[in-house]
Amino acid sequence: MADPKGFMTTPRQDWPRRPVEERVRDWDEVYVPGALLPIIGKQADRCMDCGVPFCHEACPLGNLIPEWNDLVSREDWWRASDRLHATNNFPEFTGRLCPAPCEAGCVLAINQPAVTIKNVECAIADRAWEEGFTEARPPDRLSGRTVAVIGSGPTGLAAAQQLTRAGHTVAVYERDDRLGGLMRYGIPEFKMEKHHLERRLEQMRAEGTKFRTSTAVGRDVGAAELRARYDAVVIATGATAWRELDVPGRELTGVRQAMEYLPLANRVCEGDLRTSPLSAAGKHVVIVGGGDTGADCLGTAVREGAASVTQLDIYAQPGTERDEDTEPWPTYPRIYRLSAAHEEARELGTAPAADADARLFAASTLRLTGDVDGQVRSLHLVEVDAQRRPLPGTGRAVPADLVLLALGFSGPDRTDGLIDQLGLELDPRGTIARDASFATNVPGVFAAGDAARGQSLIVWAIAEGRAVAAAVDRHLTGSSRLPAPIGPYDRPMAV
Structure with missing residues (x-):
């Protein structure tokens, strides 16, 4: 806790947006470039380092928010990046796209505006790229096991990166011509410029993850054929069946x-x-x-x-x-x-x-x-x-x-034939059924993200990806040191 009185002396200040008349004439992100860093240290000072930090509970990733708030306040950007990436593969995505349930759970929010947790997260992530703290982390040795991840949204990418770093040979299959799922073609450029996505993909390639675009599993390649080719399959296709x-x-x-x-x-x-x-x-x-x-x-x-x-x-x-x-x-x-x-x-x-x-x-x-x-x-x-x-x-x-x-969306799209070809069971909501270890009724096939959870937030998608990676690693090797922040039946805090 760098400033014990910060929450009393410093008002909340959000990342300022560009003037409306200016930003609606282009597709650049809406925020004023470079305006976050001058204010973010004082905003991090507002964190009270609570004895019971409910922001942890509100965030399914279990982000170590008071820790990296303190480090940002002290301008220790390397350690702040290390603590942030310990729980989140893609903080520059969540720092721009997540509605920040962590801020709703901030203890300060009981009677004051919450700490700008989302802005601090984004500042750390962007500074990490600027300072070169996000080097690729290829595994020291390979396990000899292979995994196919179907879908390159936040769940699929998080699962693929975790499994690659654990030493498995991972290939990501994406039906679109570019990677990223809804982050690529569903999220407008003014909310997240796509260079943020591209540099993460380059990091993953450098670590050893393989990508197969323009390949719809079930149509361009048979689902049973893919299952026979890999030791495990992760279905992370999202919930793209839209409501009418x-x-x-x-x-x-x-x-x-x-x-x-x-x-x-x-x-x-x-x-x-x-x-x-x-x-x-x-x-x-x-x-x-x-x-x-x-x-x-x-x-x-x-x-x-x-x-x-x-x-x-x-x-x-x-x-x-x-x-x-x-x-x-x-x-x-x-x-x-x-x-x-x-x-x-x-x-x-x-x-x-x-x-x-x-x-x-x-x-x-x-x-x-x-x-x-x-x-x-x-x-x-x-x-x-x-x-x-x-x-x-x-x-x-x-x-x-x-x-x-x-x-909104009702569940995974079935037009490619993936679900029917594998014979996957669905739950009453129309999403893919799975057990407590993210496993479907088909041996070696796991389901994660919106395809199984139902339509949710990006922070839950990344948490699902990290958790299913731990489950697959355990299935392949008998044990796992990968973190599993949530279980398949966990839900956001509610009354």
């Missing part, structure tokens, strides 16, 4: 899934396309779904030059303070949060129908209507109560030339 909107007019042209829309915008940033075939430029856009994916669509549509953008959230607008009766500390509360995309929409006035930012709360879609050519033109909605029952007299229509469905 069952309303009249769904078949109209211009009604698309968010994960059809976002990858095309990312491909423009990658240089594959000059413009997106689904570009929002000049269109009235309505996003159905109030989560992070919807916000990603919002920020993307704003940058593409949409005429208007409105986001529908079926839940009522939450308050700005935690409800201690229903969501007591240290659980992660549902409160009103203003993402960078919503801040942009508010300042630019992208949604005339909305009250504050682009969101219409407690709004449910009734139907979609179009023109004589079958192109969507309007979305008809109604306000709902807490039980999602329509409120009489609240129906209205909003213009819509492009409707994006951001309703």
